[in-house]
Amino acid sequence: MPYVNIRITKENATSDQKALLIKGVTNLLQEVLGKNPQTTVVVIDEVETENWGIGGETVTERRKRGE
Amino acid sequence: MPYVNIRITKENATSDQKALLIKGVTNLLQEVLGKNPQTTVVVIDEVETENWGIGGETVTERRKRGE
Amino acid sequence: MPYVNIRITKENATSDQKALLIKGVTNLLQEVLGKNPQTTVVVIDEVETENWGIGGETVTERRKRGE
Amino acid sequence: MPYVNIRITKENATSDQKALLIKGVTNLLQEVLGKNPQTTVVVIDEVETENWGIGGETVTERRKRGE
Amino acid sequence: MPYVNIRITKENATSDQKALLIKGVTNLLQEVLGKNPQTTVVVIDEVETENWGIGGETVTERRKRGE
Amino acid sequence: MPYVNIRITKENATSDQKALLIKGVTNLLQEVLGKNPQTTVVVIDEVETENWGIGGETVTERRKRGE
Numbered sequence: 001m002p003y004v005n006i007r008i009t010k011e012n013a014t015s016d017q018k019a020l021l022i023k024g025v026t027n028l029l030q031e032v033l034g035k036n037p038q039t040t041v042v043v044i045d046e047v048e049t050e051n052w053g054i055g056g057e058t059v060t061e062r063r064k065r066g067e
Numbered sequence: 068m069p070y071v072n073i074r075i076t077k078e079n080a081t082s083d084q085k086a087l088l089i090k091g092v093t094n095l096l097q098e099v100l101g102k103n104p105q106t107t108v109v110v111i112d113e114v115e116t117e118n119w120g121i122g123g124e125t126v127t128e129r130r131k132r133g134e
Numbered sequence: 135m136p137y138v139n140i141r142i143t144k145e146n147a148t149s150d151q152k153a154l155l156i157k158g159v160t161n162l163l164q165e166v167l168g169k170n171p172q173t174t175v176v177v178i179d180e181v182e183t184e185n186w187g188i189g190g191e192t193v194t195e196r197r198k199r200g201e
Numbered sequence: 202m203p204y205v206n207i208r209i210t211k212e213n214a215t216s217d218q219k220a221l222l223i224k225g226v227t228n229l230l231q232e233v234l235g236k237n238p239q240t241t242v243v244v245i246d247e248v249e250t251e252n253w254g255i256g257g258e259t260v261t262e263r264r265k266r267g268e
Numbered sequence: 269m270p271y272v273n274i275r276i277t278k279e280n281a282t283s284d285q286k287a288l289l290i291k292g293v294t295n296l297l298q299e300v301l302g303k304n305p306q307t308t309v310v311v312i313d314e315v316e317t318e319n320w321g322i323g324g325e326t327v328t329e330r331r332k333r334g335e
Numbered sequence: 336m337p338y339v340n341i342r343i344t345k346e347n348a349t350s351d352q353k354a355l356l357i358k359g360v361t362n363l364l365q366e367v368l369g370k371n372p373q374t375t376v377v378v379i380d381e382v383e384t385e386n387w388g389i390g391g392e393t394v395t396e397r398r399k400r401g402e
Contacts (some may be wrong), residue, residue, distance in 0.1 A: 001175065001276075001277065001320070001322055001327070002274060002275060002276045003137055003175055003177065003274075003275045004272065004273070004274050004275070005272070005273045005275075006270060006271075006272050006297075007244060007270060007271045007272070007273075008269075008270045008297075008301065008303070009269065013301060015117050015125075015127070017300050017301055018117055018118060018125065019117075019120075019124065019125050019128070020300045021120075021296065021297070021300055021301070022120030022123060022124065022125060023120075023123045023124065024296040024299075024300065025120075025293060025296065026120065026122070026123040027123065028289065028292040028293065028296070029274075029276075029289070031292075032285050032288045032289055032292065033276065033281060033285055033289075035276070037122055037123045038121075038122045039121075039122075039173070039322065040120075040121070040122070040123070041119075041120065041121050041135065041137055041175060042119075042120035042121075043074060043114055043118060043119055043120070043137065044114075044118040044119075044120075045114070045118070046118070047244055047245075047246070050216050050219055050220075051219060051244060051245040051246070051247065052242075052243075052244055052245075052269070053220075053222075053223030053224075053226075053227065053241075053242065053243035053244070053245075054239075054240070054241070054242050054243075054269055054307065055227070055238055055239045055240075055241070056223060056224045056227035056228065056238045056241070057220065057223065057224065058216075058219065058220050058223055059269070060216070061220070068142075068143065068186070068188055068193070068376065069140060069141060069142045070140075070141045070338055070376055070378065071138065071139070071140050071141070072138070072139045072141075073136060073137075073138050073163075074136060074137045074138070074139075075135075075136045075163075075167065075169070076135065080167060082251050082259075082261070084166050084167055085251055085252060085259065086251075086254075086258065086259050086262070087166045088162065088163070088166055088167075088254075089254030089257065089258065089259055090254075090257045090258065091162040091166065092159060092162065092254075093254065093256070093257035094257065095155065095158040095159065095162070096140075096142075096155070099151050099154045099155055099158065100142065100147060100151055100155075102142070104256055104257045105255075105256045106188065106255070106256075106374070107254075107255070107256070107257070108253075108254065108255050108336065108338055108376060109253075109254035109255075110208060110248055110252065110253055110254070110338065111248075111252040111253075111254075112248070112252070113252065119135070121135055121173065126135070141378060149318050149326075149328070152318055152319060152326065153318075153321075153325065153326050153329070155321075156321030156324065156325065156326060157321075157324045157325065159321075160321065160323070160324040161324065171323055171324045172322075172323045173322075173323075174321075174322070174323070174324070175320075175321065175322050176320075176321035176322075177275060177315055177319060177320055177321070178315075178319040178320075178321075179315070179319070180319070181378055181379075181380070184350050184353055184354075185353060185378060185379040185380070185381065186376075186377075186378055186379075187354075187356075187357030187358075187360075187361065187375075187376065187377035187378070187379075188373075188374075188375070188376050188377075189361070189372055189373045189374075189375070190357060190358045190361035190362065190372045190375070191354065191357065191358065192350075192353065192354050192357060194350070195354070202309070202343075202344065202387070202389055202394070203341060203342060203343045204271055204309055204311065204341075204342045205339065205340070205341050205342070206339070206340045206342075207337060207338075207339050207364075208337060208338045208339070208340075209336075209337045209364075209368065209370070210336065214368060218367050218368055221367045222363065222364070222367055222368070225363040225367065226360060226363065229356065229359040229360065229363070230341075230343075230356070233352050233355045233356055233359065234343065234348060234352055234356070236343070240307070240389065242269065242271055242309060244271065253336070255336055255374065260336070283385050283393075283395070286385055286386060286393065287385075287388075287392065287393050287396070289388075290388030290391060290392065290393060291388075291391045291392065293388075294388065294390070294391040295391065305390055305391045306389075306390045307389070307390075308388075308389070308390070308391070309387075309388065309389050310387075310388035310389075311342060311382055311386065311387055311388070312382075312386040312387075312388075313382070313386070314386065
């Protein structure tokens with residue numbers, strides 16, 4: 001029954017990588033807390049780099065500097 | 068003043084259906100808790116099926132099997 | 135499979151009222167979008183009035199003025 | 202370490218305005234609570250007007266009436 | 269830089285189990301997407317069972333029936 | 336109409352500090368995007384340090400080391 005929301009910048013995640021995240025988080029909740037995987041919901045949000053800030057600036061700015 | 072976030076897979080919701088969800092949730096909060104509809108905010112997020120997981124797999128996979 | 139998050143101020147919602155919200159939102163998603171109620175998740179967050187702001191001030195301040 | 206999520210309707214925010222929001226919120230958390238700006242995360246979600254409801258109707262409807 | 273929000277019912281998660289979830293999710297994001305673990309944020313919300321609904325009823329009701 | 340969610344660790348924020356955050360964010364959205372402050376909602380979530388992870392460990396662990 002858990003609900004997990006993974007938020008990452010929209011850069012280069014493939015469908016396969018996203019499927020691995022969903023499978024991995026679902027397994028983790030079963031292993032650690034015994035949660036039934038059938039009702040575990042995982043939602044991935046991919047956010048444009050100009051909408052994501054850290055350290056007071058956008059990720060777009062960081063990427064321009066090679067960070 | 069309530070804030071409601073409805074998250075669904077991006078499949079086939081029309082503008083009219085989304086308007087009905089917004090109206091319905093706003094009415095429900097007024098009827099059950101007496102909340103002023105004028106300040107009730109409802110935000111609908113439509114999420115790509117490959118970004119939504121349940122049972123450890125993406126909804127994209129489920130749809131391929133006809134589920 | 136929808137996920138709904140209802141956020142309200144923590145004031146006076148009873149267990150029965152919260153159960154009605156959960157039932158009502160789940161029914162609404164079935165009626166409007168045909169979503170399976172068995173996998174609809176609704177989570178209610180009750181937030182202290184001093185942690186909820188509208189119009190630039192806390193709800194605690196508003197309640198003191200009788201609003 | 203704070204996480205801030207700003208949700209607005211997708212209408213006309215420019216990259217510069219979004220950068221100002223990120224900088225402003227990060228500064229505010231440093232000034233008011235002494236939070237380290239280097240680890241403050243700010244995520245802006247821009248939501249289609251037909252997916253945002255207030256007063257029981259969508260912002261799309263409001264905009265049509267010039268509100 | 270990812271932000272992960274894990275929402276579970278407030279039932280019996282220990283501090284050690286929560287630390288394992290945080291470590292596990294952080295590792296997963298590094299393995300699958302190469303995300304820097306130093307800036308991955310994981311927030312766990314534990315929600316009262318009467319505030320969590322699935323299948324149109326609260327988890328409190330489900331637990332009474334032994335589910 | 337914006338909705339802002341500020342999530343911080345539950346450590347020592349006072350009512351006055353939280354009121355300043357609410358006022359500051361509301362003003363910022365008015366200055367940068369011209370948003371009407373009367374309908375801007377700001378919700379602050381204070382999260383227990385053992386439920387907040389960064390760098391793969393809980394803030395509780397970090398605080399023990401004086402970080």
